[in-house]
Amino acid sequence: MTFLLTLYVLIWPVVVAGVLFVISRAFFRELRAAKAEGRSVI
Template sequence: MTPILLTIYVLIWPVIVAGVLAVLVHGFVKEAAEARREGDPII
């Protein structure tokens, strides 16, 4: 594997992980806000 391809492969993983984390956090914040509006406990 050429060094440039290996570099791209190694550097793309943090981008993928950050995207997945952003989706999870967005969903949690949305659910928490909805629960707070309705007066339901989060847990």
């Protein structure tokens, strides 16, 4: 039981890092596309 609880606690930073990576990658892709088109991101 302790192993499962430890695994549960330690997996959250991996999940959060993965989500942050995906969001950041999409944002910078949009930023580059906007800059190439000469428009604002906002």
